[in-house]
Amino acid sequence: MPKMPPRPPHTRCVVTMDATYAARLARHGASPDARFPERWTLDGPEPYAVPLPGPQPEEPGTAVLPLTDGRVLIQRAAAKRQMFSLLYPTGPGTGEVPLGSVECAELTLLPPTPDGRCAYALAAGAESTAVWQVAGAGSGPELLAEVPGRCSGGVWLSREARLLALDRAPSDADGGGPVKTVVVDLDRGGEVSPLLQVAEDSEDRLLLADLDSGLILLRSDAPTPGELRLGWGVLGSTLPIRFPESLRLADCELTPFAIQPGQPLMPEGCAVALHVASTEGGSPWLGLWRPAESRMHQVAAPGGWLPGSGFLSREGVLSLPYVSEEVPCGLARFQAPEPRAGQREPEEESAPPEPTATRPVPLAQAPLGGRTTDR
Numbered sequence: 592m593p594k595m596p597p598r599p600p601h602t603r604c605v606v607t608m609d610a611t612y613a614a615r616l617a618r619h620g621a622s623p624d625a626r627f628p629e630r631w632t633l634d635g636p637e638p639y640a641v642p643l644p645g646p647q648p649e650e651p652g653t654a655v656l657p658l659t660d661g662r663v664l665i666q667r668a669a670a671k672r673q674m675f676s677l678l679y680p681t682g683p684g685t686g687e688v689p690l691g692s693v694e695c696a697e698l699t700l701l702p703p704t705p706d707g708r709c710a711y712a713l714a715a716g717a718e719s720t721a722v723w724q725v726a727g728a729g730s731g732p733e734l735l736a737e738v739p740g741r742c743s744g745g746v747w748l749s750r751e752a753r754l755l756a757l758d759r760a761p762s763d764a765d766g767g768g769p770v771k772t773v774v775v776d777l778d779r780g781g782e783v784s785p786l787l788q789v790a791e792d793s794e795d796r797l798l799l800a801d802l803d804s805g806l807i808l809l810r811s812d813a814p815t816p817g818e819l820r821l822g823w824g825v826l827g828s829t830l831p832i833r834f835p836e837s838l839r840l841a842d843c844e845l846t847p848f849a850i851q852p853g854q855p856l857m858p859e860g861c862a863v864a865l866h867v868a869s870t871e872g873g874s875p876w877l878g879l880w881r882p883a884e885s886r887m888h889q890v891a892a893p894g895g896w897l898p899g900s901g902f903l904s905r906e907g908v909l910s911l912p913y914v915s916e917e918v919p920c921g922l923a924r925f926q927a928p929e930p931r932a933g934q935r936e937p938e939e940e941s942a943p944p945e946p947t948a949t950r951p952v953p954l955a956q957a958p959l960g961g962r963t964t965d966r
Contacts, residue, residue: 603900604631604912607657607707608747610902613912614657619648628655628678630663631912631920638912640920643678643685654700659707664690664726666700666712673698673712675725675732691731693723700725701745704752705802711752715741718762722755722781736781739765744772746800748826753778756786758796772797772809789813789822789832799863800826801850806858806882808847821845823882825858837880837887844868845878846899851927853905859883862907862927866899879909883930893923903927 604613611634616626625648630641643663654666662677675690693714701711709727713720720742725732744758755775761768772787772795787795793813798821800807805826810819814834821838824830838845844867851862865878867889875898879888892898895913903909907927914921 603897605656605703606633606900606902606912607659607703608705609659609707610634610904610910611659611707612657612661612663613900614655614663615897615912616649616653616655617642617914619644622648624648624651626653628653628663628665630657630661630678630680632661633910633922638920638922641680643680645685645687656700656703656710657707658703658710658726662688664700664710666698666725671696673714677726690726693725693732695721698723699743701755702747705747705750706752709752711735711745711755713742713745713757715743717741720757720759722775722777735777736775738773738775738781738783744796744798746797748774748800748802750802756797756800759783769794771795787811794819799847799850801852801854801858801861803852804850804854804856804858804861806850806861806863808850808863821847833882835882835885837885840867840878840887842870844870848899849901849903849909851903851905851907860930862903862909864901864903864909864927868898877909877911877925879925879927881927881930888928890925895921896923 604615606613613631613633615629617629619625619627627642627644627648630643632639652668656664662679665676665678667674672692672694674692677688679686695714698712698714710725712723712725720738721734722736723732724735740759740761742757742759746756748754748756755777756772757775758770759773760770769792774784774786776782787797787809789795789811790813793811795811796809798808798810807824807826809822811822812819814820820834822832822834824832846866847863848866849864854861859882863880866875867878868875876892877890893911893913895915897912901909901911909925909927911923913923
């Protein structure tokens, strides 16, 4: 199995999909290991941070996730139990609303939902993965689905947080096999549909999806067995996945973290921001790329950037959260270069779809197959 690139460090801010709030664990006191939750407000003239400290520093492994109402979900682990609360500022102190707990050793928060009002998490077991709603369910955490296999990742494919894409490794009981992305319908008891199958024996993982344009970014070893490469496609399209050379830098790991929103029917013109890290170590930097171009623009990251954090505006402005001694809560902004005509490059493609009911992808069996985008 190809080696997965490392995830960006956990010191990053988690940003709501509408870019109104962010949350992170900030350093607390003199000890570098002492942390407390912090909420950032991003939709004003300048960003500002509100500390949300509890009676004691948070333990390693604590996770936070912002909601669009200004509250911050916090997940704390204790004795094979995951406890959840909502934090909010109360003048000089921090208010806390306990939400209940889930009995499991490990549970991973999913990315913020498109509406930002609820929160979900995965608990992977030996044979199946549980999908929990941990905030917004009313009377505490609610088990929504049990998905066969061991699942990871998590990309939302509908604005109402109904369709969730997960990267699933089939269990031994199911015969094993490579990792494939599937769609879980949370309104239908966790009904599972295939999403990505670039080749029958390839490992295919969905990384990002934009609901306005349908643009998706994925990682697959289909074009080069033994090497996981970045590719792009369009939800609902019958065209094959493309694997451009511009998304393949020698001795570097590339991880896309933001897509330009608000570009309906224009997937090839969407800017994409990538975290670029040398396999030999050192500080990461940025890549800015569009499907319509033949090159990636590489730029230095601002000092104090919280790696892997950031968002793109409808106008193509990339905002990157950063922290320094002079600026405890900052956003560095870059304008993504405009695409230039006639700059398309040769691309490797996955096999084109066969004329059968089950297409290879993107989107195989089709909860989103009714899209009109077909580029």
